[in-house]
Every structure is written in structure tokens, then in C-alpha cells.
Amino acid sequence: MNSRARKQAFKSFEAVKRATLKICNSAGEIIGTGFSVSAEGHFVTCAHVVEDAGGIGKLSANGSVGIVQHYKGDPNQDDIALLQVIDHKSPIFLYLVDLPEEQTFLCFGFSNETYRDGAPIEGRIVGLATSTDSTLLNQRVLRLVTEGDSQAIKGGQSGAAVCVYNAKKKQWQAVGILVASEGENGGIALPITNAVRQLIPINPNILRWKIAKIIIGIIAISLISSGILWLPLRKCPDEKLLSFSTSIDTLLKTDLSKASDFSDRFVKECPYNLEPLISQGFVIREKANQSRPRSQTLLEDAKRKFLDVLNQSDSQIARYGLGITLIEMGDYQKAIEYLQKIKNDDTLDENLKIKVGFEIGYSYWKLKSYKESQSYLDNVAQIIQKQGFQWNEINSKTERFTYYQQSLRILIDISENLWYENQENKIKKAQYYDNYKKYTEIVLKETLLPDGRKLYLNSLVDSIDYSKRSGNILNDLRLTNEYQNMICSFYKTYNLDKPAKIVNYCKL
Known part of the structure; x- marks a missing residue:
């Protein structure tokens, strides 16, 4: 390629950059690269990139999270994924071609290490080989050599398009999908032919082979007869x-x-x-x-x-x-x-079991069928408690944590109601008093951070003051020595300063 042609080639490479997508996980970390293959938002990446993100629901492409998965192969056998950003319409996408005589390639990918905004890699396609590596066993791959250590293939660049320049059409065309590095200056790509079966149902015109119509016809008939298409x-x-x-x-x-x-x-x-x-x-x-x-x-x-x-x-x-x-x-x-x-x-499913149990318990609570509600919500709380959760779930309010916290809050309300209703029955009264204390202790210990504990206890103290002014008979419960001493014990357990208004009736 002469200098003039090379200059034109690098100028047209801007289209490749615009057709390239940065793929991140839900934490915003770059985990791969993809490239557009249609104006309707379809793009190709590696199957292992989708898995590294934690699945299609935890993946974003150029910031978009509305992504549909049309195909995902097994990373060890068919490391290709065909996805689609539904709300993305792009006139810039790459044409796919069979491996031409030109062996110089360029690709554009992203890396968490040094090039978060993307960088090109230049090199040479050595040729086709059959991999014996366990992660790409028996797959036909393109072996690549990059131009020096400075262009070594890094994590995050998996899924980038390996492109060659078509001087006649004055455009870069994808011949492979970058899947892995190989040593300091090497790389491995899957031939673009591996993606043909997945792309034909999307857009047959995307393929620019010399005998495209014949190939598409043969493969399409094969796919229809086998049920893949x-x-x-x-x-x-x-x-x-x-x-x-x-x-x-x-x-x-x-x-x-x-x-x-x-x-x-x-x-x-x-x-x-x-x-x-x-x-x-x-x-x-x-x-x-x-x-x-x-x-x-x-x-x-x-x-x-x-x-x-x-x-x-x-x-x-x-x-x-x-x-x-x-x-x-x-x-x-x-x-x-x-x-x-x-x-x-x-x-x-375990998650659906938690949701269903909570909703049934909640419904019984709204109907004031407290014993039935307690049975369901206590079971929900126990299931989640056995699974365990991290402190960061308290801050992020995960769905599982929210069900746990809400179940406990309703169980506290139920215990309070049953405690009051059974004032004349010493055994049941003691039972529901113990339940109230147990659930409150769990809320304080497992669902609140230190600052939150004090705020929660202060709200209970405020409820005592409110009860003095309220005509609600349930609030009479909060005026009992039992209730007030229990609140005082919580302040002592967590070594918290008691508000002035509670000191007078704390008998500890």
C-alpha cells in the first residue's frame, strides 16, 4: 500500500471507530468491545464478553441498556454473540467479507488498563489455523501479529472487529472477531464466516462475498430445513x-x-x-x-x-x-x-418464591388476618436470612433486601397488634411481646447501619410521646413500662445516647 493509499485508508478508518461499541458491566467497567453490523442496532461481540458482564441484563453498549440477545454461542466452541440495541439506529456499520489476499489489519477496541476511550491496533494476519487450546478447541481461528509491544491486545478488546482495507471500495471491512491475546505480540480472532448463520436472518445483504447470493441461498435453505432460521x-x-x-x-x-x-x-x-x-x-x-x-x-x-x-x-x-x-x-x-x-x-424459582410469599403475607396483613400473615412473612424472612446478604445491600436497597426489611416491619406491626389484643392472656401476651422484641432486634442488627439504628430508635421514642396525645387504643401499649423499658434496652445494647425525653422512664 503506497503512502497516498495508506493515508486514505486511515482516514476511512474513522467509520470503523464510529461503528465500534464499548461494552460495560453494571458497575461501568469495560469488559469488551462490539461492532455494528446493521443500521437497526445489531452488533457482534464475543459470547464470553456477555458472560463476563453477568448476562445480557447486566450489559450496556455505549451506555445503552436496552439490549436484546439474538444469539450467544458457547465461548469454548462458538465464541460469538449477536445482540441488538433497540433504541439505537446507526447508519454506520461494518460490511463483512471473506478473508482477502490483503493481510494487513486494523482493529479498534477498548481497555480498562490504558485506553478507556478506545485505541487502534495494527498488525498482520498470519493465516488460518485449528486451535488445540482448551478454550477454543478445534475452532478455525485467524492468528494475528501486532506491531510491537505498544499495541499488545489487552482485556476489554475482545469482540473488536479485525478489519482489512478494500482499496477499490475505499472502506474497511470486517474479516474476523478478536477473541484473545496470544503472547506479547499476538492475537486470535474468529473468522467472520463463523457469524454468517446468525447474521443471515437479520440482514442477508450485510454479507459482501464474491458469490454472496449462492452462499446465502445454500446456507438459508440449510438453516430453514434444520429449524435454525x-x-x-x-x-x-x-x-x-x-x-x-x-x-x-x-x-x-x-x-x-x-x-x-x-x-x-x-x-x-x-x-x-x-x-x-x-x-x-x-x-x-x-x-x-x-x-x-x-x-x-x-x-x-x-x-x-x-x-x-x-x-x-x-x-x-x-x-x-x-x-x-x-x-x-x-x-x-x-x-x-x-x-x-x-x-x-x-x-x-427461589426468588419468585420469596416474592409470592411476601405478597400473600402482605395481603393477609391488609385483611387483618394477622396469624396467617405472620406465617408467610416469617417464612420469607427466614429464607432470606439463611441466604445471607452483604452490608452493601443495605445501601443499594436490593430487591431481596427490600423484601426482607418490609417483611420484618410488618411482622413488628403484627406482633404489636397481637400483643395488645392478648393483654388478658399472659401466655400469649408474653409470646407476642417476645416476637415484637425479636423482630425489632433483627431490624436493628441486620437491616440498619449505625446511624440508621439511632434514627429508628428515636422514632420509637417519638411514638411514645405521640401515644400520650393520641386516642388510638393501640397506642396505649406504648405507654406500658414493658414497652418503654424494652426501648431503653436497645439504646444500651448499641451503646447509644438516650434522648432526654426517654431518660425519665428508663429503669435499667
């Missing part, structure tokens, strides 16, 4: 359904508008599956909850979505969605009926 009237594969559902679930907590767009796209792309209806139900329910006042019309719409699914299948997720929607509509008894059917399923 789905036809419009067939249902979406499980992998795509899971990817959509996970992304929508993530977006529901961060961006309801995107979750709604994603849900509409889900219905459009998988019209013959029930999963999109379930996702729509959860999106509509969340819209209802975020409206002020809460929209009963939207809750009715969500209810209908879940019922439509249950009329066609025995979906536990749809039944759960219907149950919590009924709770928000105030129909606690009906919610319990639906949720009980899930509770009796021995194959229930």
Missing part, C-alpha cells in the same frame, strides 16, 4: 424471549419509557408468543403505579393482559403479575387465591 409464522426462540424479558425487567426499574418501547417491539417481533403479553402487563402496571393518583383504568388493562395469558397457558409469571395487580386494586382476597396456586408449585 425461523419463519415469520413461527414462535421466537427461548433465548430471544429471555433476552427481551430480562431487558424489559431491567428497564422497568430505570426507564419506563424505554421499557414501554421495548415491550411494543417485543410484541411486534414475537407476535405468536405469550411472553410479550406478560411483559406488556408489567409495563402497564408500572405506568399505573407511577400515575398520580394511581390509575385504576391502567390496572384493569394490566389485569386483562395477565388474564389473556392465563386463558391460554398456565404461566406462573402471569399469575404472579395478576396477583400483585389485584393487590394494587385492593382485591386482596382474590390476589391470595391466584398467588396460592403459585405457592403450591414445588418447582418454583
